[in-house]
Amino acid sequence: MTADAPQTEIHDYLEVLRTQRQLSPHTIANYRLDLIELKKFADQHAGGQSLATLSYHQIRRFASQLHAQQMNPRSIARKLSCWRSFYRWLAEHVTLPANPVDGIKPPKKNKTLPKALGTDDAVRLVSQHRSDTASQCANRAMFELLYxxxxxxxxxxxxxxRQAAEKDHTTLGWVDLEQAEVHVTGKGNKQRIVPVGRPALEALLAWLTVRPTLLKADPHPLFLSERGTRISQRLVQLRIKAHAQSLGIPADVTPHVLRHSFASHVLQSSGDLRAVQEMLGHSSIAATQIYTALDFQHLSKVYDQAHPRAKK
Structure with missing residues (x-):
């Protein structure tokens, strides 16, 4: 392979991705676009240099231009990853002094705050349920437990x-109604125990009363669909979204929104970040610290509304 055949280099590399690494057509298409974009930069800003002769400083300047053009940091990170892999492969066929993408870091990703409902909306969402059917009882118990x-x-x-959990030690979790706690196996098979509030316990007891009407073959699942099978994550998502819409709550409510609402509301009331970390099952306190920004956002709003020197 010669250094003056960039189109051939790109084609050959994409063939390796397709035949050896067996990446998806969608991923290969993205790689192709990213490499063609790098080639255009070489043509327009580097005097038509071959990709093999582009330097660290030239590629870093290109990444900076993309950032200045307001490109999403995630997209820039993806391009750098693509180019780095390409040069790693190219070094096996052409003599390169070094991988010119090594050491180039993408711009920091914008830190997005988790969405959280206001306290009134969260309570309204989980407490107002009809319980005429078994599915409605299940919904109320699920939503109360999530929050x-x-x-x-x-x-x-x-x-x-719990009865099934005590017989089958491979279970991933159960609710202990007597102790008012839920035993959970989270990410990385990390187990934790989280308290369950009184309204959630009452909703769970009501659901367990009617659960046998849906129960079919598998006696293990706590929450069942109308077909008597274990509830799917997707069905929970659809049910909570439909319920929020029926109440006129403007936010796009998902189970994850309720998880964020739980965390931010507990932190606002207690200020105990370590406790919130334990209850969420975060392995690192850094993953929980984003809620301190939510808490500060709430405090800032109160300050702006209440402090006489903050008023405009």
Whole structure:
């Protein structure tokens, strides 16, 4: 392979991705666009240099231009990853002094605050339910438990009834009604125990009363669909979204929104970041610290409304 055949280099590299690494057509299409974009930069800003002769400083300047053009930091990070992999492959066929993308860091990603409902909307969402049918009882119990204990939707769907959990040690979680706590297996098989509030316990008891009407073959799942099978994560998402819309709550409500609402409301009331970390099942306190920004956002709003020197 010669250094003056960039189109051939790109084609050959994409063939390796397709035949050896067996990446998806969508991923390969993205790689092709990213490499063609790099080639255009070489043509327009580097005197038509071959990709093999582009330097670290030239590629870093190109990444800076993309950032100045308001390109999403995630997109820039993806392009750098693509180019770095390309040069790693190219070095096996052409003599390169070094990988020119090594050491180039993408711009910091914009830190987006988790969405959280206001306290009134959160309480209205989980407390106002009709319980005429078994499915409606299940909905109320699921929504109350999501907000009461900050569970992930995957953790909620994996819960078993306690009797089944005691017989089958492979279970991922269950609710202990006597102790008012839920036992959960989260990411990385990390187990934790989270308190369950009184309204959630009452909703769970009401659901367990009617659960046998839906129960079919598998006695393990705590929450069942109308077909008697374990509730799916997708069905929980659809049900909570439809319920929020029926109440006129403007936010796009998902189970994850309830998890964020749980975390931010507990933190606003207690200020105990470590406790919130434990209840959410975060392995690192850094993952929980974003809620301190939510808490500060709330405090700033109160300050702006109340402090006489803050008023415009």
């Amino acid at each position: 009461s204990s900050g569970l992930r939707v995957s953790e909620l769907a994996a819960l078993d009834v």
